[in-house]
Each structure stands twice: as structure tokens, then as C-alpha cells.
Amino acid sequence: MGHHHDNQNHDHQGHGNHSHGHHKLNPIYGLIIGFILYIVSFWIKDTLVQNTILTLAILISGHHVIYEGLVETLLHSIHHKRFIPNIHLLMVLGAIGAIIINAFDEAALLILIFAFSHILEDYADSKSHKELSNLIKLKPKMARLVKEGSTEIIDAESLKLDDIVLVLDGDQIPSDGVVVFGHSSVNESSITGESMPKDKSIGDTVYGSTINHNGQIQVRITKDPKDSIYNKITELVTSAQKDISKKAKLIKKFEPIYVTIILLLAPVFFLVMRFLFDLNLMDSFYRTMIFIIGSSPCALAVTDIPATLSGMSNLAKKGVLIKGGSYLSNLADVDIVALDKTGTITTGQPVVTDVYYDASLTLKEKNELTQILVSMESYSTHPIAKSIVAHFKVDSIRSLTIQNEVGSGLSTIIDETPYIIGNESLFSIMPEAFKVLKEQYLNESKTVFFFGNPIVKMMIALEDSIKEDSKDAISYFKQKNIKTVMLTGDTYSVSKKVGEMVGIDEIKSQLSPIDKNDLIKAYQKESKTVLMTGDGINDSVALMSADIGVSMGRGTDIAMDVSDIILLKDDLSKLSYAHKVSLKLRRIVWQNILFSMGVVLLLLVLNLFELNNIGFTVFIHEGSTLVVILNALRLLKTIK
Template sequence: MKTNNAQPVYQFKKRRQRLRAQFSPATKKTINRILIAFILLLIGVSATLPLPVTVTTYLVAYVVIGGRILYKAIRNVGCGQFFDENFLMSIATLGALILGEYPEAIAVMLFYELGEVFEDVAVNRSKRSISALMAVKPTSATLITNGQTKVVAPAKVQINQTILVKPGEKIPLDGTVVLGQSAVDTSALTGESIPQNLKVGDAALSGAINQTGTLRIKVTKAYRDSTVAKILDLVQNATSKKTATEKFITRFAKVYTPIVVGLALALAVLPPLVIGAAWSTWIYRALIFLVISCPCALVISVPLSFFGGIGAASKQGILVKGSNYLEALNAVDTVAFDKTGTLTKGQFAVTDVLPQANVTQDQLLQLAASVEQNSTHPIAASILAAYPGELLPVQDATEQAGHGLRATVNGQTVIVGNAKALNAANVTFIKPDAPGTVIYVAVANHYWGCVVIADEPKNDANRAIQLLNQRGIQQTVMLTGDNHTVGTTIAKQLQMTNVYTDLLPADKVKIVEQLTTPAHHRHKKVAFVGDGINDTPVLATADVGFAMGGLGSDAAVEAADIVIMGDEPSKVAQAMQIAKRTRQIVIQNITFALVVKIIFLLLGALGMVNMWQAVFADVGVTILAVLNAIRLQFINFDR
């Protein structure tokens, strides 16, 4: 029977393509240089050739593998940068060549370049987790004009124009669905794997992938202001802001490198001058000392660890605007939340209908819905949703700002509003003992009853507070403009530490300022999570500001330090978990690199390691630190 080998061959080709994708063009060139130099080194070591040919073979191998490093060292010296890893490698290997240690000089450069390859692969892997977000960038939009379709660049589409999005295509611009319905994949934006069902009237986010039906979308934002454009801008600038640890490592390397060069010089000169030891022995030890002293592991692995943390966060739909904010999360012990739209759904619903004795619930709801039928207020929408039946004819409907509505129904004056409206009309009413916004109804100055409307906590809100408590957060605080009853009810449901109610935006800022003062929390930091435009000042005031970007306002996203693209407050705790794991890996790398360096520097100075062992000490530590840094890409933060 004939077997089909096409599938294994295809899989092999796919694996080979994925492997090649790990390497940048520059890395592929480096690998070629390593192979050529290694072959020449083997020829020089194993072949029986005349001495001039052997030396020439070694020198060619050295130039092939070390020429780039020598060039960088000379160029940097010309720019005043004397003490970097290229300088150290060049001095050490040139000294080895002068002493006739050709194989060791080549080996130093070989292993150093091999470490560079590992670093490049690690960085590319970290970048791919972020470039998954970059892949959401749409390249074209199908514009509908006068019944005709035309493919154009997304940037050329204007607000209020209509675009067509077919199954399998990316939604190129933010807009509102005007025709059709479909399931869309928003995982690249929000980290949510479950498709979102869009229908007429729903908001469509750019960067989402249309899956099942054809959609017509009326554009509401220009491309430069769209969700996908903001994501790309955040991703591209995410690594521009360094952490205190990264800045320390950079300063450390600038001080550390000249010190070890001075020590190496002393090691080469002082013993021969003081005790009459052989110059070649101590120069060789000094060269070993230089090779070991390279701070590559620290300089490479620390920023790579933070880069990996940003990449891991992006996989979860959390965009961190800089590694400094990721590090700051480790010092947060207080998290303050806005209520509406952040911890609650932001969608009002009728929770109770309380008529007077001579009025039925149906009558009360019908009257309230009839008066509210032409209002665009969210409260009106919730009352209308609660009463789907036939509405009464209404005349002379007028709205009184801050009070409610007044209208004529069946020849009688009807007031639908808050307590202020009934007090102004001298209507006696009963205040219910129920959490929520109360809408009172009065007919011909007689109290008919009230409708209670409330905003419900998000399904994820309780879990968010529990996770933060498990992470060691000392205080979870709610800041809301709602009344005391509503605020405390939600806070108790979520088991929060504290709640501040009846707040204006300026009041929220004052409270966050109080929480961030040294007298309150010394070295600790305060995070604030919000989604509305009124949260912008508070986001800017807090040590770390989180914006619920999926449903949040543009202003909140701009002001925040971290953007949660989905609608889950539990992502705040997840971001803190990623920040904590990132810091652990950074500390591991710093500790490991310094301990190994110090041990081998002492052994090198005492002549207890040779050049080969020095190379393994330097490059080996770097590779292990890099591998440790990319572990972040394999950790499951969903648990």
C-alpha cells in the first residue's frame, strides 16, 4: 500500500519556516560568520600545516568573527565611549593574539557572538508577543460611495462615511454598525477569546476581525484617532520609558567597566614590577580578568526582562506604556476605583416598582414610561425597557434640569422626577428604603409611587477585589458621584475597604492626593482605575493610572499609564501579578550575574581559570540570564 508522505514533509517545512522566523537578517549573518570562523578554527587546530599558513588561518578566522566587534570598539572610542563590552572584548582578544594564544582569542569572539545570537532570538520572541498586537493594523478599507465600493487606505476614510467589512477582514476604523450582524474576534484587542456578536447600533472597534456576516459600518472616528491607531502608538512607545532598575544598571555599567579595566591593568603590571613575576603570565591573567568582567548579562537581561513583562501583559489585553509603570506596580498597596462603568456595568435597570395602595405596578410603569418616551437620558431608556407595552399619549412634555419631566397625560399634570421635583410641587411622598436612583411619580399633585433604578456590579468585579486582596493590597477604595446609599451598597457587595460618595471630579482628585501623600503611605504607591472622561484628572494624579480602554473614553486612555483593552477590572490584579513575576526575574538575573562574576574574577586573578573557562563564565552567564528573562513568555497568567 502506498503511503502519503506529503503531510510530514509539509509539517517539516512549516517548522523550518518558524525556526527561520526566530532570526533577524543581522542574526543570520552572524550565524554565517560563526560557522565560517568555527570551520577555520578547526582547520587551524587539527590540520598539520606550515606555521605561516596556520597563523594566517587563525588571523582570517579572527577577522571574520571579530571584525564587527573591533569596528564597533574603534567607532565608540572615536565617540568618547571607551569602556563598553566591545572595547573589553577587543583588548582581551588582541592581547591573546600578541601572546600567541590564537585559538583562545578566536574562541572568545565565537562565544561572544553566540551570546549575541541568543540575545537576538530572545528579543525577537518577546517582540512577537507584542507584534501580535501590531498585526491588528488594517491595510485597506472598502468605502461605499453612491452604491459603489472602492478599496482605499484607512487614513483616507472620513467620519460619517460608510465602509463594508466582509467575513475574514479586519475592521479598519471605529464606527457604528448600520446594516448586518456578525461575530467578531476581538482577542488581539482585549485578550478575550470569546467572539463578540455585533448587530445594528453596536459599536465596532478597529482591529477586530469580522468572522461570520457582512457588516456596513458608519465611521465615527478618523483613522489617527481610532482604537487600532492608539494601540499601535502605545506598543511602539512602550519601551521608551526606563525603570529605576534599568537606569541603575546603565549607570552601574559605566562605573563598573572603567574600574575593572583599571584592576586588569594593575593585575598585568604590579606583580611583575613588585615581585619580579613573568610578564606573560600576569598579562594573560589580566586578559582573562577582562573577558570575565564584561557586564553583558546585566546590561542585556534586565531590559529584556521588562520587555518580556510588557509582552506578557499585551497577550492579556493589558497595554503598559512604559516599563517604569510595570515596576511601579510592585509598590502599589492601595487601589482606588471609579464605580460606574469600571466596577459596575454602567447600564441602569429597574430593580423595584413601588406603587401606592390604589395604583398597580403596571399602571405606575406605564405612566412613567409614557412621560419618559421622548427623553434620551439613560434613566428614561431603563424605564422604557422595563415597560414594553403600549404607551399613553403625552402632551406638553417639558424637562426641568436637575429635577425631571413634567407632562400632561389624559388632561392631568404628571411629574416624573427626583425628590427635588416633588418638593418644588409641594407633593408629599414616601422615600423608599432601597438602594439606587429613585424616580418619583405624581399625578395632579398626588403621589402615585416610585421606580427604583440601579446599576449592577460587573460579573468580574467581585473576583477583581478578591484577587487584589490575595495580592496583598491593603486598601481597595471606591470613589463615586452617586449618593451614600448606592455607593455603600455596591462597596459592601464587593467587600471593599472604603467608599467615598457624592463626589465631583475635583473631590476624587483630592482624595487620591491624600492617599498618595507620604504621611499616608511613605514609600507605597496608589493606583486608580477609571473609564470616563471625568476620571482623566484622577488618572493623571495617581502614581499608576489604569484606563478601562475597551469601553473607556479617549481622554482616559490618553491620561492613563496602563490601558486595559477589555472590560474586566480583574485585569488590574493580573497586571500586578505580571509586574511581580517580572521583578522576581530581574532580581534573579542581577544576583546570579554578580555572584558568578565576582567568583570568577577572583579565580581569574589567582590564575585558577584559563581563557576558555573565562569565556564560558561570561557568555554562559549571559545566555542563562537571557533564557531566564524569556521565561515570562511561557508563564500562564490566566490561572
């Protein structure tokens, strides 16, 4: 991960994790050697030798801190043609001050503690980064390309559209595609965070980087490996780490200003100690050094970024991708959640709810009719046909010749008898009982299909099914006093029914994509923060306009490109979970800010009353920085 340390790479090339590549000595070894020298110095009676050993301890253990404090401040200031100090400068000046007044041991202690906490910070920081970069390690390396009956192993990157690849048990699927042969179950946790394997058979979509579990399948590649969902995810994760929240940006900007203020206040503080508190020159100078060290805003500098990264990796593991820290932090401010209906609140897959047979049929006739119906529908790829086939269990399927009829109907001829399935316009005769029931089903906003030979003998009603998780998510937002609105192109009667089932606050139906966009703009005019979630091309305009756009993972590429948050599994409860993480992030960041400012104030007060020395100040000061980072890492844990 760590080649970027902000944009400040003009002064040194090729670093490790914390721009320490220019120092040949590993900071941990430096710290150990410095600590040993510090201990040894206590046994030395000769002051000159002792001070020399302590100076060596300072230089060896603190070389990277001194470099960042002095050299980087100098380089940045020259580069920007104005004084831009960094936090480390205060620490280095504190150590130099201690040396001036002959307190070599305290200067060495200061640098040792500071260097130690620096190493711990790097460790904690890399922990939050590591979770995210673990995703990137799953990149598919190879593929088994099927050519004229034989297979050859090629680099996954070189796959082309419509290539057929063989995926053996335990293989990684090399890119997004469709199963064309075989069936298996696939572990999609790298994409959706879902650990249960998904069954895959002919016609099902599979994703690059997921793992095939049992059985061989052949997959026709539908996406260039570099456009695969997995690659999109890793690009997002990498760019997300660069986008930091407004608070973090503010703290970054504020840092050099704060350091400059402390440096300007230091002489004032010296005069106050000398003349108001009546201390001698040496003591006033010593107290001023403690003031400079104690006021350094180290803890403040890490209040936001480790917490935000931890929150983002927590969500990435759950299959929620956030394109940047700012979106995670803004999620806590949402006033209105606008939801598309089909594919977001509902599954977008119709389900058979009612089946009605002509009353005069015997059981045997009913079974025979059902078998013919399923056989006919098994030749169609229409979602409704799939739902009908899934609903009825039949022993065998007949081989038939199927004609398509106008308006999504099908017909076939068996023993010179025509069989038709479709809407009522395809039938000349419909018994009264069917007409009555049809009205009832239509009032319940269901879709109705008829089947007969050619007199109607059977009627099927279907409706789009509600996702289990939609209800939970919507009731969560209600508890938090966030208004939920359904935006849909569907008719009012259908939308109203769905809305009542999930308990949504407001329903806006029969909307065009432009209407959805206008509604979101109208809410924003009332100075509301709007989150929009959808899954299709028709939602992309609204997703862009919303303060936060959320797309469902099965959604289209364009919806994923324009949205700020992606739910890799089509599950709205993941959105309410992300909101919980965002609220917790906000709490943690405020705890950190108040705590770090509190520590600076406490050290200032103790200093005024001469109750602390350099060692104690550094210890408390660096301790507070670690407390802040450890507090941030709490966001890596799953929230109940």
C-alpha cells in the same frame, strides 16, 4: 521594529536588528565560516599557517563584535569628548591579549563563543519585541465606502468623519464608528484581548481593526482612522518600547563606568599576579586577560530590558497597555489603589432590581401595562430606558407618539387615556402601598420610576450593577496589604452600599474632580505610592497626579491620553493581573542581577587560583548571559 538602537545612530545608517547593517556579512554565516576555519586549524602542523587561519576565523566570525568594541567606542568617545567604552571592548581586548601571548586558538574560541551568544541574545530579544509588534500588523488597509447606494473600495486611511462603510462577513472594521444598519458579532480581541465575539446591533460602537464575524453591517465612522483606538494602541506600544525602566537606565549609565574601572584595575591585577602570586610574565599577562574577559558585565546589561519587554507583551496580549517599562516596574511599589465608582467598580449601566404593580390589577392588565411601558421606553435612548426594555420580554412593540416630560419623563396618549412614566412629581395620585415601598427602595439607594394612567399603577426600581471582577480585584489588593479607596461624586449612601458589596477599605463620596486630585496629593504627601483608576473626563486630573494613572478602555480619549496604563476591557481583574506581572518582573530582575554578579565573582576567584582558562571563562560568562535572557522570557507566559 528595529531601526533604533538607543540614540546612537549618528555613526551608522540603516541597520538590521542589532546595529549590524554596516557589516555586509550576516553574523550567522560569519559564525559558521569561523567555526569551520577553527576546526580546520587543528589539522595544520605549520604554526604560521595555523595562526593565519585562526586570525581569519576571528575576523570573519567576530567582525561585528570587533566593530562594536573598537570602532563604536572610538566614535562615541570622540562624539562626547570623553572616554565611553562599551562591554564589547573588554572581549576584544581579551582576544588581542591572547594573540599577543601567541594563544591564537584561545583568542579564536573566545570570539566564536562571544559571537554565538550575541546571535542568541538578539534572537531572544527580538522574541520579546515581536509579541508587541504583532499588534501593529493588524492595521486596517481598506474600506467599502457607501455612496449613493453603491460601494467603492478605498484606502482605510482616507476615510472621513460620518462616512458610511459597509462591512461584510470576515471584513476588518476600518475605523471606530457606530453601527447604523444590520447586526452581527465582532471579534474584538485586537482591542480587548477578549476572544469571545461581541454582538453588535444598531447604535453600538465598533472599533477599527476588529473583525466582523457573521452578517453585514453598515458603520458610520466617528473617528478619523489615525485617532482610532487601535492607532492609539500601536502608538503607545511603539513609544513604550523606548521608555525603559529606571533600573535599565541606571545599568546603561553604569556600563561605561564599570568598563573603565576594569581597564584601570587590569594593570593592578597584573602586578598582583606577578609579585604577590609570583607568576612569570607570560602567566601574569594570561591571568590578566582572563580577568578582563570574566569581569565584562554582559549578563548585567541584559538583566532588565528583555524582562520588561516580555512582561509588557504578556500584558498587551491580555488587553492591558502600558505606556512604558518604568510604569510596569513601579506598579510593584503601589501602596494605595484609588478607584472611581461609576464605570470602574460598577458597570455604569443601571439594572432593574424590583417591579411592583398595583395589587388590584389582573394578570391581563399587568401584561398590557408592561407592553405599553416597554413600547414607550423603546423610543428613548436614555440608559435607564434601555435597561427597562432589556428587563421585560414583550412580544410586540406598539407604534406610539411620545412626548418628553420635564425631568426625564415620557408621556403618550392611547385611546384618549394619557400614560406617563417618570418620577413622582409627574403624578397627582399615588396609592399608600407605593409610598411605603418607595421609601424602602430609596433607603436601599435605588433609583425609582413610576408608571400610570395618570394614577400610579406600577413602580420600577433600578440600581447600578457591580462588575463581577471588581470584588476579585479588590480582594486581591487586600491580600497584598494594599489599601483600596473609592473616590466618587455620588452620594454617601449609594457609595457606602457599593463599597460594602465589593469590600473596599475606605469611601470618599460627593467629590468634585478637584477633590479627587487633592486627596491623591494628600496620600502622596504621606509618601505613599498611589495608583488611580477611572474612566471619565472628570478623572483626568487625578489620573495625571497619581504615580500611576490607569484608565478603563471604554473611557474617554482624554482619560486614555493622560493615563500610564490602559485596561482595554473594562475589567479590574486585569489590573490585579498587571500587578502580579510587575511583582514577578521585580523578582526576575533581582535574580538576574544577583546571578550575573555572582558569576563575575566566581570567575574572579577561580582565576586567582589558576583554575580556569580563557575558553572556560568565556563559556561560563556567555552562558550566564543566556541564562539571564531565558529567565527574562519566562514573563511571556501567562501567570496563574
